[in-house]
Amino acid sequence: MVTTSRDDLKRPITLPGEVRRVVSLVPSLTESVAATAPGVLVGATDWCTHPAGLDVVRVGGTKNPDVERIRLLRPDVVLANEEENRAADLDSLRAAGIAVWVTVIRDLGEALVSLRRMLTAICDRPAPPWLADAERAWSRPAPWPRRTAVVPIWRRPWMVLGRDTFAGDVLARLGVDGLYAGHAERYPKVALTDLRAARPDLVVLPDEPYRFTAEDGPESFPGLDVALVSGRHLTWYGPSLVEAPAVLADALLHPVRTPAG
Numbered sequence: 001m002v003t004t005s006r007d008d009l010k011r012p013i014t015l016p017g018e019v020r021r022v023v024s025l026v027p028s029l030t031e032s033v034a035a036t037a038p039g040v041l042v043g044a045t046d047w048c049t050h051p052a053g054l055d056v057v058r059v060g061g062t063k064n065p066d067v068e069r070i071r072l073l074r075p076d077v078v079l080a081n082e083e084e085n086r087a088a089d090l091d092s093l094r095a096a097g098i099a100v101w102v103t104v105i106r107d108l109g110e111a112l113v114s115l116r117r118m119l120t121a122i123c124d125r126p127a128p129p130w131l132a133d134a135e136r137a138w139s140r141p142a143p144w145p146r147r148t149a150v151v152p153i154w155r156r157p158w159m160v161l162g163r164d165t166f167a168g169d170v171l172a173r174l175g176v177d178g179l180y181a182g183h184a185e186r187y188p189k190v191a192l193t194d195l196r197a198a199r200p201d202l203v204v205l206p207d208e209p210y211r212f213t214a215e216d217g218p219e220s221f222p223g224l225d226v227a228l229v230s231g232r233h234l235t236w237y238g239p240s241l242v243e244a245p246a247v248l249a250d251a252l253l254h255p256v257r258t259p260a261g
Helices: 027-036 067-072 087-095 108-123 129-137 166-173 192-197 231-235 244-252
Strands: 002-006 012-016 022-024 041-044 077-081 100-103 147-150 152-154 176-178 202-206 225-229
Touching: 002 108, 012 108, 022 027, 027 041, 027 077, 027 108, 067 087, 077 087, 077 108, 087 100, 100 108, 108 129, 108 166, 129 244, 152 202, 166 176, 166 231, 166 244, 202 231, 225 231, 225 244, 231 244
Parallel strands: 022 041, 022 077, 077 100, 147 176, 147 202, 202 225
Antiparallel strands: 002 012
16 A cells, blocks of 8 residues: 655655655654664764764765665665755756655744644654654744854855755744844855954854864864854754753853954
8 A cells, every 4th residue: 555645845745554664865864764764774874962872874975975886775765855955966866757746944843834744644653752842842932132143064165055945943932033143045155354343242153064163173272252153953853852942942042152363
């Protein structure tokens, strides 16, 4: 028996009555499926680092998956994301006769709805308890005054969070408003001199996709409060959402003032 569902792109997806083999091309989705239906994952990207010790075939990166290796794994479905994965790679998988489920996630609300739909359709079981825990964890408003921030995600060149990003929505729910949230681009390139001149209340430096550290990043923002945060808790939309509010709040509430230049 087969079933037909629709992914976030509204594409019809034909699945077997019981999905037994899943390849994930997105770290967040890998962790989500592993926590919900252990044993069905047979492949994941090199960047899928959670859960620790995940023993599956590695199929390359999110931007350069090995389509032939995926095909040989005979997956019932491949999980992807419209932002993290290239359309050409997903089209190649479809051309090989493989079902591809694509998520579209721009904010926390979309993430919770998308994960619930995907997991119940693919894992053929009720929504996992961790998803309800995440919804509860994010149901409380931030109990402190709002602040403004610039949020670099890359340097050389400097790039920051712009409009309609999941990470920007997460920060907004924690009382931190991105100064570039109204920018025309989602990840605009902005000169460092302009980032400094914006005089945000806070500079937020995650450790992914660029790995900002105490020795690499804060020195570029003299005289400003800098918060180093966990990129996984800021940008991943899986089981990490349960602890993300507490982990991020702790980092945001205890920034370090860099020496004035």
